Amino acid sequence: MSALVPADVWTVFDAVRRRGPLVHNLTNYVAMDLSANVLLAAGASPAMVHAREEAAEFAGIADAVVVNIGTLSAPWVESMFDAARVAAERGIPWVLDPVAAGATGYRTKVAADLLALRPTVIRGNASEILALAGASARGKGVDSTDQSSDAIDAAQELARQSGAVVAVTGSVDVVTSIDRTWRVGGGHPLMAKVTAMGCAASAVAGAFAAVHEDPLVATTAALAVFGLAGERAAAEAAGPGSLRWRILDELHTLDEPAVVHGVRVAP
Template sequence: MQSLDPVSHLERVRATTPLVHNITNHVAMPFMANALLALGASPAMIHAREEAAEFTDLAAALTLNIGTLSPHWLAAMDDAARAANATGTPWVLDPVAVGATGFRREAGARLLALGPTAIRGNASEILALARQGGGGRGVDSTDTADSAERAAVALARDSGAVVAVTGEVDLVTDGRRLAKVTGGHPLMPRVTTLGCALTGVVGAFLSGAEDAFEATVAALAAYAVAGETAGRTAAGPGSFAVAFLDALYALDTATLSRPLADRVSLELTDAP
């Protein structure tokens, strides 16, 4: 992927300090906010329907996470997504446990129909959103990214969104291009809401980006590098969480550029 330059995406984030509006779950808010601050973005968590759309007009990116869903929050998400579409603001859908209940399936379909710029989820969530799987075990994936490849490509083509399937090996597709991102660390799944925070990072990288696919791949590559770096010093999940925030803060040209060729591969999917 010769045209991918994660350094330029990171530099853009740090130069512009994008305001990322996150309607996310209760569990994720503190870590997600800290991850965005460490990266160089500015986080906000505005959930009330009475102001969600108005605040979206101020933001450079929007993320919607259905982890702790309620009817009022879903209505706020709907309003915010419509506001983002009206202003051309990129937004990311994180369909947490979308296959677990009828309410979540309905919410996922409702938000998907609004046309997200990107979708980020684990393999089971992507399979469920594409109506090709049962949806895993609650918030936990019971499928691999490779098993969700066909569903991700189909979902990207049908929705027009960039689809990121995260796991031991991450997969990103826009329905035409397909990238696989390796790296990270085995402790990452042991820290709650690390995936939710990644959704915020994807939103930050999408702000001001000309190519949503490349921006999403760059975000996942940067996250993988931070995970590897944190894993070198962490003794367990607690110290890993702290080390990971430090690693995000310390990302620079050297840490991102040098290992990129070994971390990202690019394939072209067949035409529909």
């Protein structure tokens, strides 16, 4: 597919709602609530399973796995590797969210070692993608001081090296694979004032990847829908608090005309 049109975005979103994919999230304490509720609002079925005794087994019954390294601890890291290995071995799509990669040596090594397990999708901000690709980045903890446009070359190189679809999210999202790059508009600056929005976007990408065989199409559609929900929510929100619940409502109520006329995807 050389171009993604809004009708394609709706087709993938509609498949999520019809199939209700089970998304196994190994995510951080801060993101659990929002990620679970965003998945439910979008039509997917979330699970937050971290114990090493069951993480691998649960990954094997999931439709997608999302690994988010936000609040690392050694036992959770072991569970992440177990789940990612099962997903990779069984062809289950899995998403790597390298939260704050580059901030510490331990965090950067964990992200790099997970990268070796061949994620289907990598979603991060510009600083995280630059760090994971081995370039210099100006991250501030989990926040990025780089723009998504600054990381396009790094994202494309990371896609070539890993075989993954790489999504760099920011004011304009950039989604790239080995041979195609698409840009996604939408969203709103107020979304940066709500913690774990990026983590939630990774969870949605997992749900979309579960129902479409092309991870570039799935990831682009996921970010387009999530961005549209954020844009529409911000139009009525008084601040970050109301934005948070309004995004859930928008994901739940978005219909075909709203998606087809509202999403913005371009080469």
